[in-house]
Amino acid sequence: MAKLVCAFLFMLVTSFVIQDVYAGGEGSLKPEECSAACDVRCSATMYKKACLTYCNYCCAKCLCVPSGTYGHKEECPCYANLKTHEGGPKCP
Template sequence: MKLLVALLLVSSALFLSSSFFQFTTAHPTDDDAPAIPSGSCDSKCEVRCGKAGVKDRCMKYCGICCKQCKSCVPSGTYGNKSECPCYRDMLNSKGKPKCP
């Protein structure tokens, strides 16, 4: 009986601990992307987000988009997204434009 209880405890502990593991899929990482000088994205995003109401959020997403689009950021503070199709076409999880 003690062996059965011990076996149940061990198996339930293994089952519960396995639910805490996060399964991942193979996605490209930042290590796979070509190296882009961070200053180029920072300065371009500084211009792009110059008139943004929530500048820190704008800078965050602009930086993400800039790095993924190989340092392409549209000119000006709004619009001109046709200059960078990658930047223009990037969507968030809700299907809305990700890049400012």
């Protein structure tokens, strides 16, 4: 009976770990969806190449991109909290 309980608990814990891995970090985006989300985020800037570079980097780490072209960083705290070496915001 103890082996059955241990096996059940192992399967339960494993399922939570697998769900967490597939859900990504903080956000619900899949890594392959970052490019499209960053295209929207960077659509209004004149520095498109730099914006896309940093947005895609941040999205890969956080699996989240705030909506719109500016602001709304409260939607993705991980995205908002990534900083440069100087302490400024890393993500557009």
